[in-house]
Amino acid sequence: MTDPVAPRRVVVKGPTRTHPVERAVPGGREIDEQTGVGEAYMGSLMRTQLRLALKVLAMVLVPLALLPLIFAAFPLIAELMVGPVPLPWLILGVGVYPVLVFVGWRFIRQVERNEAEFERIVSQR
């Protein structure tokens, strides 16, 4: 089981940068020099992203966290049969997974949109 394709050798280098450079994007300098405007950019980016992350997590974690309570409080739901399979097995054994993938997919679309928007704002100034 050897690797049939020998990995190509590529030189990896960090961005070599001598000090203050003229940024292609005007807002970039504000961020580099940590001016009030730059800090405002960064603060707004982090807040937007964190808010999105928490929103996505709330959408998934709150229903999941309620499940055991619902099962404990309403035995009728916990013992509901869907064909030959009890409902909790269907939810936890099958149903959760596509939901997780779908939510993750929507998150990526939105988070990348946020990043593009940030780039746009920073470049505009």
Next chain:
Amino acid sequence: MNATLALVAITLTVAAAVLVGAFGNRLSRTTSDFYVASRAVSPGLNASAIGGEYLSAASFLGVAGLVLAYGVDMLWYPVGYTVGYLLLLVLVAAPLRRSGAFTIPDFAQGRLRSMGVRRAASLLVVVIGWLYLIPQMHGAGLTLRTILGSPTWVGIVVVAGVVLVAVAGGGMRSITLVQAFQYWLKLFAIAVPVFFLVAAWRADGAPEVLTEVPPEFRERTTVTLSADTLIRVEESVVVDADGTLDGRPEDGAVQLPAGEYEVSAGSTLVFPAGATVPTVSSLPTLSGPEWAFPLSNGQDQPLYRVYSLMIALFFGTMGLPHVLVRFYTNPDGQAARRTTLTVLGLVGVFYLAPPIYGSLGRLYTPELLLTGRTDAVVLALPGALVGGTIGQLLSAVVAAGAFAAFLSTSSGLVVSIAGVLSQDVLSARLGSPVRSFRVATAFAVVVPVLLALGGQRLGIASMVGLAFAVAASSFCPLLLLGIWWPRLTSRGAIAGLAVGGGLSALAVLTTIMLGPTGGWTGALLAQPAAWTMPLAFVTMIVVSLLTPSHIPPGVRRIMVRLHTPESLDLDRGQNLTGRGGRWP
């Protein structure tokens, strides 16, 4: 069971691992070779590699075993293992890739500019890694015992030996393609038998799993107990015994009224068809409804246990030492997110299978409830239900898949532990980095072997759950606050790691040493995450607020590095790689 086929399959898996270890040495000589080679591969392959490393003995054997023994509540394990990746995706994946850190200690040191935090993180990598390795060893012992009837220590020593050779010889993890292959091998090995199992179950008239009574032997069944076992007989039964019962030698028909019996190692009991299966005293005897419906599996404080388990698994995944390092193999933060999403899908598909094994095991391998080795259900079921040549082939396939699971996860963990041990503990003393890495590898393998041979026998997946609890109580707050909260200080981080990691590790060690206990104390110790994780967060935040002078200089620049897309041309300061080239 005819062992030859299974032995051939296992041998092939092991041989492949050793050979790759040997060739890996030639193919990837330096750290950057490894990472550059990885960057030439697609996110799909990269995600397969992460999945290959992540799906361990707990996923392959443990989940089905827990479902067989305790029923529906155990489905939270695979759900938790998967939700953990969603948290990783939305909170950690991109910033961590952008940080440039290879390992959690690197991240801790780079983010907080403190060697103290690095040392605390390194210690925790070792603790969590060892906790995670013990059940892999148990799984290997159990697999060889199920197939060959060899003593448990044989499998433990075999896996430890292979991992030692492979990792010290070159590191099998160095080749993404191999880890990716391991994922598909495991998926094939667990999914293909499912079709045969379900077909055989239907051909058998699709008997009800959810019966009103505890499991029964469907046919005359011979059970040999290989260890002294305390069993609980629920319904009076006449068995054909050959061995020692309650200290009396027996040979022939014995009437066993309901009650508990001490059966000595090596005894053989033959049960008639239709007899209720006695249960080993450490497992509950569950009727169909108790097993199939939530929160009725006989454990103390079931609701607390479920919630604490959820917290441990949801928040622990991001802190596993062998998971993080692969994020560096993505070209940028956005690719890291896409890879994580793919992993989520791959892992989710895999987890559709284990509950089916656990359920059918109630019907066709109920004797595992008597011997207590419920983790063997994935291995035993194909032979018991399908039978014949096909059954043997399927048994060989699951055995190979199980070994792939032990080997890939163990070597990933051993590389992580050995990396930390050699850099932070040994290299100053031994000089040569290669030599210190080899010594560290040996140390990283031998300690969990000793613990696996000595400690209490907990279920494989429960044991892995304990490792998650420690990770959730230490690295989760470190990563989340480190990424999202600029006011985190080195003092706060150290205090939080000490409180959360220390208390959860203490609870876990108590559970391992004393075995599971009942009541509230038992529940709090066996599932500590619900109290240790919040405590770790509070400690980190409060101590950080009290020590504002320890906010690292340049934290603003670090936040720029963590959160802005790479396509923007900005000053991001240095990679958070600690002391430069880290990996041996």
